[in-house]
Amino acid sequence: MSGCWRPPGSSRPPLGGADDTSATDGSRARSRQLLPYSDGGLFWRRKNGLFAKNWRRSYDSEKQSVISGRLACGEMQMSGDAHNHLLSSPLGDKFKVAGWVVEVRALTITNDGVTRKLEPKVMDLLSCLATARGEVMTRDELVGTLWPEVIVGYDSLTTAVIKLRKAFGDDSRHPRIIETVPKVGYRLIAEVEPSLPNSACIAGPVTVQNLASDEEPAAPLPPATGRLAERHRRWLPLAAAAIVLVLVVIGVLWWQPWVPEVAPAHTDQMAYPLPAEPSIAVLPFDNLTGTSEEQYLVDGLTENIITELSRFKHFFVIARNSTLVYKEEPVKVQQVAEELGVRYVVEGSVQTAGERVRVTVQLIDALGGKHLWVERFDRDLHDIFAVQDEITRTIAATLEENIDLAEYDRIRREPVENLKAYELVMRGLEQSLMFTREGSEQAKRLFEKALELDPDYSEAYLGLAFVHLNGYRYGWSDTHSREESFTLALETARRTVELDPFNYRSHWILAKVTMHSGDLDRTMAEYDRAIELNPNDAGLLADSTEPLGYVGRSEEAISRMKTAMRLNPRYPDWYLWNLASYQYEVGEYEDALASFRKMNKMPNMARKYLVPVLVRLGRMEEARAEMAGFREQVPDFTLEDIRLMPYKDKEIHERLIADLRKAGLPEG
Numbered sequence: 001m002s003g004c005w006r007p008p009g010s011s012r013p014p015l016g017g018a019d020d021t022s023a024t025d026g027s028r029a030r031s032r033q034l035l036p037y038s039d040g041g042l043f044w045r046r047k048n049g050l051f052a053k054n055w056r057r058s059y060d061s062e063k064q065s066v067i068s069g070r071l072a073c074g075e076m077q078m079s080g081d082a083h084n085h086l087l088s089s090p091l092g093d094k095f096k097v098a099g100w101v102v103e104v105r106a107l108t109i110t111n112d113g114v115t116r117k118l119e120p121k122v123m124d125l126l127s128c129l130a131t132a133r134g135e136v137m138t139r140d141e142l143v144g145t146l147w148p149e150v151i152v153g154y155d156s157l158t159t160a161v162i163k164l165r166k167a168f169g170d171d172s173r174h175p176r177i178i179e180t181v182p183k184v185g186y187r188l189i190a191e192v193e194p195s196l197p198n199s200a201c202i203a204g205p206v207t208v209q210n211l212a213s214d215e216e217p218a219a220p221l222p223p224a225t226g227r228l229a230e231r232h233r234r235w236l237p238l239a240a241a242a243i244v245l246v247l248v249v250i251g252v253l254w255w256q257p258w259v260p261e262v263a264p265a266h267t268d269q270m271a272y273p274l275p276a277e278p279s280i281a282v283l284p285f286d287n288l289t290g291t292s293e294e295q296y297l298v299d300g301l302t303e304n305i306i307t308e309l310s311r312f313k314h315f316f317v318i319a320r321n322s323t324l325v326y327k328e329e330p331v332k333v334q335q336v337a338e339e340l341g342v343r344y345v346v347e348g349s350v351q352t353a354g355e356r357v358r359v360t361v362q363l364i365d366a367l368g369g370k371h372l373w374v375e376r377f378d379r380d381l382h383d384i385f386a387v388q389d390e391i392t393r394t395i396a397a398t399l400e401e402n403i404d405l406a407e408y409d410r411i412r413r414e415p416v417e418n419l420k421a422y423e424l425v426m427r428g429l430e431q432s433l434m435f436t437r438e439g440s441e442q443a444k445r446l447f448e449k450a451l452e453l454d455p456d457y458s459e460a461y462l463g464l465a466f467v468h469l470n471g472y473r474y475g476w477s478d479t480h481s482r483e484e485s486f487t488l489a490l491e492t493a494r495r496t497v498e499l500d501p502f503n504y505r506s507h508w509i510l511a512k513v514t515m516h517s518g519d520l521d522r523t524m525a526e527y528d529r530a531i532e533l534n535p536n537d538a539g540l541l542a543d544s545t546e547p548l549g550y551v552g553r554s555e556e557a558i559s560r561m562k563t564a565m566r567l568n569p570r571y572p573d574w575y576l577w578n579l580a581s582y583q584y585e586v587g588e589y590e591d592a593l594a595s596f597r598k599m600n601k602m603p604n605m606a607r608k609y610l611v612p613v614l615v616r617l618g619r620m621e622e623a624r625a626e627m628a629g630f631r632e633q634v635p636d637f638t639l640e641d642i643r644l645m646p647y648k649d650k651e652i653h654e655r656l657i658a659d660l661r662k663a664g665l666p667e668g
Contacts, residue, residue, distance in 0.1 A: 089104070089127040089128070089131050090131060090194070091130055091131060091192070091194040092104075093105055095130065095192065095193060095194050096191075096192065096193035097109070097126070097168075097177065097188070097191075097192055097193075098168070098176065098190035099111055099191075100168065102123075102130070104123060104127060109167060118164070118167055119160075119163065121146055121160055122160050122164050122167070124146050125142065125157075125160045125161065126164055128142060128145055130192050132188070133189075133190075133192045134187065134189065135187060136184055136185050136186070136187045137185050137187065138185040139157055139184070140185075141185070142157055142185065146160070158288075159330045161178060161180075161186060162329070162330045164178065165177070165178055166330075175189065176190060177189065182290050261369070262332075262333050262334070262369045262371070263333075263334045263369055264366065264367055264368060264369030265337035265338050265343075265366040266338070267367070269338045270337070270341045271338065271339055271340070272569065274341055274343060275316040275341075277316045278315050278316065278343065278400060279315075279316040279318075279341070279342035279343050280317050280318065280342060280343075280399070281317075281318040281322075281323050281336055281337070281340050281344070281345050282302060282305055282306045282317070282318070282320075282323060282345075283336065283345065283346065283347050283348075284298075284299070284302050284323060284324060284326060285298050285301055285347075285359075285361075286348070286349040286350070287349075288349050288350065288351035288358075289350070289352045293423075294350070296426040296430075297352070297419075297423070297426075298350045299426070300422065301348075301350060301359070301384065301388055302320070302348075303320055304388050305388060305395075306320050306323075307537070308388070308389070308392040309392055309536075310536035310537050311504075311533065311534050311536075312396055312400070312536075313535045315396070315399070315536060316342070316536065317536045318340050318342060318567060319538040319539065319567050319568035321539075321568055321570060321571070321572070322340060322568050322570040323336075323340075325570060333345045333347075333364050333366050334366060334369075336366070337366030337367070340569055341566075341569070343366055343367050344363060344366065344372075345363075345364045346361065346362070346363055346364070346395065347361070347362050347364065348360055348361040348362065352381060355381045355382075356378065356379070356380060357378075357380070357381045357384055357387075358376065359376070359377040359379075359391075360374075360375070360377075361373075361376075361377075362374040362375075363394075363395055363398060363399075372398055373394060373398055375391075375394070377391075381419065382417075382419060384419075417454070418453050420453055421451075421453040421454040421457050421460065422450075424446045424460075425446070425447065425450050425457070425460050427446050428442075428443040428444075428460075428463050429463055431443035431446065432463060432466055432467055432470070435470075436476075437476040440467050440470050440471070440477075441476070441477075441478060443467050444464065444467045446463075447461075447463040447464045447467065448464070456499055457499075458495075458496045458503060458506060459496075459500075459503075461492045461495045461496040461499065462492075462493075462503075462505055464492045465489050465492040465493040465496060465509045465510075465513060466489075466509060468480075468485045468486070468492060469485070469486075469489040469512060469516075471488075471489070472485040472516065473516075486513075489513045490513050490514075490517070493509045493510040493512075493513045494510060496510075502533060504529075504530040504531075504533035504537065507526045507530035507533065508526075508530040508540055510526045511523050511526035511530060511544070512543065514526060515546065515547060518646050520550060520648065524544075524547050527540075527544035530544070536567060537567075538564040538565075538567035538568035538571070539568070541560050541561075541563055542560075542561060542565075542571075542575050544560065545557035545560050545578055545582065546578070548560070549582050549585055549652075550646050550647050550648055550649070551648045551649065552648060552652065554582040554585040554586045554652075555586055557578075557582040558583065558586065561575060561578055561582065562579070565579075573599045573600055573601060573603070574603075576595045576599050577596075577599065577606045579595045580592040580593075580595035580596045580606075580610070580613070583595060584612060584613050584656075589613050589616045589617050592609075592613045593610075593613050593614070596609075596613065604630055604633045605634075607626050607629065607630040608642070608660065610626055611623050611626050611659070611660060611663045611665075612656055612660055614626065614663075615660075615662050615663055620663075623662075623663040624663055626663070627660075627663040627664045627665060628664070631664075638665065638666050638667060638668025639657055639660060639661060639665055639666065639667050639668055640667070640668035641668070642656060642657050642660060
């Protein structure tokens, strides 16, 4: 394979990291612990860059040096640009890729008058892939070449690939330029047109001739004699000890977690005011394994960390829906902090290998532009939930000195013991959240399979309760009537509370089901208990406002909705629908109309509140037009349906009925 090379023995360490003892030779294992990426080779500094050469080096009669193995695209020779440290390539400083003119030193690609700037590391990646055009470059080869003196995860490489694709306008699903080879690496598949060649990146044995005079071996010195020789002999042990000390220090530093510099965020650039309490955004963890099976594990870990951090009442934790948009996107911590209005950002990655898992996590103070905590966990796969708990506890203790971890331990959920059941539940939740009849039926089967594996798995009962509730609300059941679906929803919701009384979602689903029974007092009690267990879940806060509106606590509902919107800045449209209805109930008609107008798409049932808002503002023509559109889709809907709504505040109820009547809704 042509392309980029790494020193012999320099492949990425296995999941065991520095403790790996797989080498058969003891000295080799010891050298790996000291200099993990120089095992078996020698680094030689020269004026125009860094050479790598194998120990098995020979000089022939013409004083030619034959270096075994492949020479690295940039480890072999670096450009004279000391600031950017660009790697050289046999393609030269200027070549073409898919018609784009690549100018390495200028860090640009140009096509049809459009010029795009690349970061130095992204340009290095392009040079390496272009040199090996048509051949797969493994992730290990690329990471070792692009980051030769630091230890980074595959996520750094993935970010560089994403940026390069974006610059070319390439699509990972239908690639024209860079193809991903799952679990292996990347291949440049576009046409490459080289310019003048050089010898910086060549496959096979390389003969290096005509070395510059300052690199010629010096003539041997005559043997030292007398006191000079004795002085040299006395200094030899000290020099050797110094060299060993330097190697040890380098080895220790090499294995320290490497973290990039972070540009600080600025409060005056934030889209939202910074909360007084510690504010946190947990970005989606990267799936370094790359398979869909592991994606459920990775997504679940991210969501669970968000959930567990949300339990701390003195924290402000951004909802998963608002951080999900950054998934698989190259994003700076500064950007995240300023767009979401938070001080702290959590990033991480997950990689599995057989029954082992590696989780890397970092906690970043975006305002200070510094890392507060970086850790790598190498564990058995079944310990993934213990890792999740340790991450949560460490973040909490780092951000809040007097955090009550004892209370957290008391109410935290017990980890599931069956990973297969966990995966089935995650898949079931994904199906149920599609909100289709087919998805609901598929979710039901997955939850039932999970219960076959673990009959007391509360999350599986919780998922079933949601499925049965949708069977009642929308008739999405192939086997049960609506009345039967409601009975099953209530039974399974109560069962999940029995199995896990400290799971806020258990009380949440019981509240949602109870709401449809008309028992508003019990509904609000269950919502209150759920919020007590998790005061930071935006979806819970938004959902819990519905009974408040029915009992005349609309001001409180507005306040709670605004809190939910701040926790979830990328909130769905139904947040605005809820807010607008409560603004109507308290007489804030202009604000209600403004909330409705912010919605991306107006659901038909939302019109039953938009119409009375328009009536109150005297915009009768618009109100009648909206009512006509509403009735076109639900011709059987009448004022009788409005009378069945469980309002305890009679004034609001009668006002709503009167306004809808004025707009043309029939009595029924």
